[in-house]
Structures are given as C-alpha cells and as structure tokens.
Amino acid sequence: MKHVVSVSGGKDSTATLLIALDRCPPGSVVPIFCDTGNEHQAVHNYLGYLEQALDIQIHRLKADFREQLAAKRRFIARDTRTGRAPDGRKVRWSNKGKRRALAVLHPSGNPFLDLCMLKGRFPSSAAQFCTSELKRDPAVEFQLDLVDAGHRVVSWQGIRRDESINRRFKPKFERIGPGMRVCRPIIDWSAEQVFALAKARGIAPNPLYMQGMGRVGCMPCINCRKADLRQIAVRFPDHIERIAEWERVVSACSKRGSSTFFPASHADQDVREVFTVSGIRNRVEWSKTTRGGRQFDLLQVLDEPNTCSSIYGLCE
Structure with a gap:
C-alpha cells in the first residue's frame, strides 16, 4: 500500500x-x-x-509539453483551411499571425507558460x-x-x-x-x-501567509482575490513583470493576437484595447481601488512590503 x-x-x-x-x-x-x-x-x-x-x-x-508544441508549430505552418467562424472571420491563421506565433512558439521549460502558449490563452475560472x-x-x-x-x-x-x-x-x-x-x-x-x-x-x-497571501501556490493565481493581487504587487513586483512578459508571449501564440492573464472585460474588445484595459499592470492599478474600482484606497496604498499582514492572524 x-x-x-x-x-x-x-x-x-x-x-x-x-x-x-x-x-x-x-x-x-x-x-x-x-x-x-x-x-x-x-x-x-x-x-x-x-x-x-x-x-x-x-x-x-x-x-512536459514539448511534443504538443512541436505539433502546434507544424499545424500553424501548414494551415490552409478555407472556412469561416460564426462571426465571419477566417478560421485559417493569417500569414502575419503565423510569423508572429512561430517566432515565439518554442518550449520554455516552464510548464505554465508552455501550456498557455499551446492553448493560445491563459486559463480562467470557466476553463481552469x-x-x-x-x-x-x-x-x-x-x-x-x-x-x-x-x-x-x-x-x-x-x-x-x-x-x-x-x-x-x-x-x-x-x-x-x-x-x-x-x-x-x-x-x-x-x-x-x-x-x-x-x-x-x-x-x-x-x-x-504572513505576507498577505490568502492562498499559497501559483503567484498570482487566476482566481486570486483583489487583496492578494495588491499584496503581490507591493511585495513581489517581479512576479507582475513576469506575467506582463507572459502576456506578450501568449498573445503572439494566439490567433486573435491578444491574451491577458485575467479575462478581458468584454469578449468583443478591440485587440488594441485589451492590454490597456485588462492587462496585468492595469489590474494591479484596479487592485488599489476601493469597491467599485473608481477611487483609490488611500489606506491600502500605505501598505509596506516588510510588514506582516496575515489574514489568518498568524502574526498576533
């Protein structure tokens, strides 16, 4: 046993x-x-x-997604489909999209990033x-x-x-x-x-847990709370920059040409607006606001990265 x-x-x-x-x-x-x-x-x-x-x-x-990534590279390079999606857009990868994807679609050795490149998107609560x-x-x-x-x-x-x-x-x-x-x-x-x-x-x-995290695992998790994201930005800004770089790479692997770590606000959002509205850096700014996302929470802005902020009372 x-x-x-x-x-x-x-x-x-x-x-x-x-x-x-x-x-x-x-x-x-x-x-x-x-x-x-x-x-x-x-x-x-x-x-x-x-x-x-x-x-x-x-x-x-x-x-390990090396074999799947190699198969996706072959598929994109050889894609000659002629059909159209329900919204009228071509199903086939455009030549510009092919060049963009094939330039970055290589195994990174990081399972999370490789999986997102393979999918051409980040996971979400609906597709975890x-x-x-x-x-x-x-x-x-x-x-x-x-x-x-x-x-x-x-x-x-x-x-x-x-x-x-x-x-x-x-x-x-x-x-x-x-x-x-x-x-x-x-x-x-x-x-x-x-x-x-x-x-x-x-x-x-x-x-x-003594540094404001309600859960331990992925940083950030796709399901992280607003307060968690704020603490990550204050204490571990390098993780935010890493996600911003991943957004660039995964977007290149997306046929649509854009993908953000947290879902875009609107499914029909213009590609040029996606990062301005839904990119990780914009979401960090949102995490600093009070409920409703319209006004900065001045007390939260005063958070110091070297103080204890356990939500479980571990520092008492």
Whole structure:
C-alpha cells in the first residue's frame, strides 16, 4: 500500500501530510509536488523545509509539453483551411499571425507558460485547464505507475468543504478505480484547525501567509482575490513583470493576437484595447481601488512590503 500525499506548500496539504505520516506505516507515505512553474520561490524553499523537518523526500513532478508544441508549430505552418467562424472571420491563421506565433512558439521549460502558449490563452475560472493539466494529470500518471507496479494506492487530498461550493459535497473517502482510493482527512476542518495542527507538531506555516497571501501556490493565481493581487504587487513586483512578459508571449501564440492573464472585460474588445484595459499592470492599478474600482484606497496604498499582514492572524 502506497499513501500518495499531494503537497502544495500550503496549509491544507501540510496538515494532510502530517496526518498521513501519523497514521500510515513507516515508508508507505509518498509525498508529491506538482511544479506548475508559476509558484513563488518561497514555496520551493518551504518544501525543502518540510523535507528536513519531517525527514521525508517530496517527489517533484512537472508536465512536459514539448511534443504538443512541436505539433502546434507544424499545424500553424501548414494551415490552409478555407472556412469561416460564426462571426465571419477566417478560421485559417493569417500569414502575419503565423510569423508572429512561430517566432515565439518554442518550449520554455516552464510548464505554465508552455501550456498557455499551446492553448493560445491563459486559463480562467470557466476553463481552469491549469489545474487539470499541471497538477491533476501528472499526479494521476504518477499514481497509475504505482498501480501498474503492483501497489494499491491511497491518494490523500488536502481539501476542505468551506473553501468552495464545488468542494462542499466531496466525500471523505472515495473509491476511484481498481487499486485506488481517495482520502480527504481534513474535509470538515476549518483553516484555524489546520494551522493549529501544524503548530502543535512544531511545523511553521509557509511564510507567504504572513505576507498577505490568502492562498499559497501559483503567484498570482487566476482566481486570486483583489487583496492578494495588491499584496503581490507591493511585495513581489517581479512576479507582475513576469506575467506582463507572459502576456506578450501568449498573445503572439494566439490567433486573435491578444491574451491577458485575467479575462478581458468584454469578449468583443478591440485587440488594441485589451492590454490597456485588462492587462496585468492595469489590474494591479484596479487592485488599489476601493469597491467599485473608481477611487483609490488611500489606506491600502500605505501598505509596506516588510510588514506582516496575515489574514489568518498568524502574526498576533
């Protein structure tokens, strides 16, 4: 029996890992981390801390899209379709679009960026392919390999019902296939209980929680809160600049010629207006405003990058 624990570097997966280590036979726990390429370095540092503090090895998994990118390059270069989309635009890539895409459509080694180049767009809450292709699929493949090697597998997942509507009705235990089960030990827990367990075991929380982050993982996440985006811009401006560069590259890989990290305000927005209105830098300015997005929040503008602003009260 192998107990595979998905570790993200966040509070919930850390608590789940601690429970698995307490309950399972020595040597049977297999922690895994799916590297999306969009995490803060503090996450990777925290994984190293957990390995040292708990005397474990966390297996790093990373999706690879080199073959798919090569196939897309061939498709774009050879595209001779003659049909038209419902809005009247040609389905075929224009010669200008081909040159633009082929100039940048090369594997970067970063799973998140490579996936977005392959899709020609960024993920969204309605099409959250980042989770499925960068986290779920590598984890499932890893576990299926264990099953093929003759092991029974229990997949430990650190999710809680109060996180979202989609997770509200998840069962605590579930059978998902021959030789595979799912265990969600903290499904009914609160965030306070999760932090309390780590504290009781002498495990410090990820330092990002003391720096205004409500969630730890991708930075920024496509679902990040307005306050999270504001804190990222104040404390980690290099991440904003990285996303701005990714917007340029992914836009070049888009047949439409534009793509922003957060969805454009209007689907029919003119390409020339997209970055002015919906680009990451514009969204950062919006994050500094009060509700309604029309007036700057003067108190929030006074945020200092070296102060603690934990939303969980970890600094008290």
